[in-house]
Amino acid sequence: xxxxxxxxxxDHHRRRSAAMSKCFxxxxxxxxxxxxxxxxxxxxxxxxxxxxxxPFAIVQAYSCFTGxxxxxxxxxxxxxxxxxxxxxxxxxxxxxxxxxxxHIFRHIPGLATLVERVPLTLTNLFSTEMKTIATNFKxxxxxxxxxxxxxxxILSAILSSNVPPPEKTLRxxxxxxxxxxxxxxxxxxxxxxxLTFHLLSNPNRHKRLHDEISAITTDPLQLPDxxxxxxxxxxxxxxxxxxxxxxxxxxxSPWIATHEDLIYEGKLFSSADSLAPSLTYxxxxxxxxxxxxxxxHTNETIFPNAKDFVLDRWLDENGNINRELERxxxxxSKGSRQCIGRQLALCEVxxxxxxxxxxxxxxxxxxxxxxxxxxxxxxxxxxKPSSRSNGMRVQVVDRSREPEMKT
Ligand code: HEM
Numbered sequence: 001x002x003x004x005x006x007x008x009x010x011d012h013h014r015r016r017s018a019a020m021s022k023c024f025x026x027x028x029x030x031x032x033x034x035x036x037x038x039x040x041x042x043x044x045x046x047x048x049x050x051x052x053x054x055p056f057a058i059v060q061a062y063s064c065f066t067g068x069x070x071x072x073x074x075x076x077x078x079x080x081x082x083x084x085x086x087x088x089x090x091x092x093x094x095x096x097x098x099x100x101x102x103h104i105f106r107h108i109p110g111l112a113t114l115v116e117r118v119p120l121t122l123t124n125l126f127s128t129e130m131k132t133i134a135t136n137f138k139x140x141x142x143x144x145x146x147x148x149x150x151x152x153x154i155l156s157a158i159l160s161s162n163v164p165p166p167e168k169t170l171r172x173x174x175x176x177x178x179x180x181x182x183x184x185x186x187x188x189x190x191x192x193x194x195l196t197f198h199l200l201s202n203p204n205r206h207k208r209l210h211d212e213i214s215a216i217t218t219d220p221l222q223l224p225d226x227x228x229x230x231x232x233x234x235x236x237x238x239x240x241x242x243x244x245x246x247x248x249x250x251x252x253s254p255w256i257a258t259h260e261d262l263i264y265e266g267k268l269f270s271s272a273d274s275l276a277p278s279l280t281y282x283x284x285x286x287x288x289x290x291x292x293x294x295x296x297h298t299n300e301t302i303f304p305n306a307k308d309f310v311l312d313r314w315l316d317e318n319g320n321i322n323r324e325l326e327r328x329x330x331x332x333s334k335g336s337r338q339c340i341g342r343q344l345a346l347c348e349v350x351x352x353x354x355x356x357x358x359x360x361x362x363x364x365x366x367x368x369x370x371x372x373x374x375x376x377x378x379x380x381x382x383x384k385p386s387s388r389s390n391g392m393r394v395q396v397v398d399r400s401r402e403p404e405m406k407t
Pocket of ligand 1: 004005006017070179180181183184185187188191247248249253330331332333336337338339340341342344345
């Protein structure tokens with residue numbers, strides 16, 4: 001496995017992760033925030049230009065936004081999905097294909113190794129998206145000087161790190177780039193889709209959020225920075241609830257503690273019941289352990305009415321974010337294998353959602369879309385809606401009319 005994510009051995013994983021982790025800290029993310037703002041505004045312009053055109057799948061639009069940012073940060077040059085006439089092709093199409101077939105790879109050991117052996121030149125013949133990655137490599141020519149402002153790109157950070165030469169080959173870096181592009185494209189756009197649905201289907205909610213963001217914004221084309229947006233309580237509650245309902249990785253990722261036994265201490269039935277008998281399990285080192293984020297996120301004891309979009313659960317009596325509940329939110333996983341792109345994802349969601357809420361949502365309507373088109377139905381690595389769904393579609397209404405902001 002060529003990516004950090006696919007490294008089985010924990011020490012190997014740690015070394016690979018360390019080579020690029022500085023690119024994903026909160027302060028590095030702030031340094032590329034201008035890219036996020038730029039692309040969020042480009043996305044709004046492109047959606048608004050669809051006035052009176054045919055309805056379209058908003059997930060493709062958001063994937064162009066996320067794909068442009070992560071490709072720019074990886075290679076120093078974006079894939080320019082937002083600049084093409086339509087929303088497709090984009091990297092999500094490749095990811096989606098991969099996810100639909102993932103179960104086959106899980107059940108046929110060795111298939112992944114076989115696929116890995118296919119020469120890149122052959123892969124490029126069949127996949128436009130893989131070809132884009134190859135072209136990006138050629139453009140950057142393996143150079144370690146590519147940068148976004150003063151921030152090194154992710155690949156240049158790996159190339160300039162002290163990992164040994166086999167970690168810097170074209171093949172290994174292609175594997176890493178595919179993992180970064182995949183991770184950086186889909187989960188974030190899926191979160192934005194869910195947020196769009198729950199705001200467009202509830203005008204009161206949209207109005208409240210519009211007012212909250214407007215109160216700290218003088219010009220929707222010059223949004224406040226991500227750290228200021230994060231301080232908005234209602235906005236944060238909306239994002240937390242979206243993350244809860246669309247847990248990043250819906251399947252179980254099996255992890256193995258190699259050096260220590262795991263001691264599990266809990267209560268039978270319910271941790272809230274003080275009379276429930278206590279129990280202790282010891283899971284010997286070497287055994288795979290996994291947890292289902294979906295099951296945790298829909299636990300009725302922790303999240304009552306778990307299937308519903310309930311914002312009050314995230315707000316305390318003073319309207320501040322309920323930090324206590326956050327520890328049960330496992331969207332980005334925890335520990336050494338947690339999502340490396342967490343800060344970037346949050347920055348993208350806050351900035352993009354703020355731009356869309358202020359500039360686009362007043363002119364956007366759902367088109368033949370209901371909860372079946374967004375609700376979790378099955379696992380394809382990330383949670384997907386029912387295969388009977390046509391996807392969440394929207395259309396831009398006549399912008400000459402006064403935007404409707406019902407109370
Ligand atoms: C809302 C958006 C996102 C969610 C919910 C999410 C969720 C997750 C989760 C749950 C994992 C752990 C996977 C596992 O246990 O097997 C993960 C890993 C990862 N994510 Fe994200 N992610 C998001 C956005 C991003 C972004 C923007 C990037 C940008 C590069 C990214 C890159 C990665 C990578 C590279 C890994 C593998 C990390 C490792 O194994 O060390 N993700 N993500």
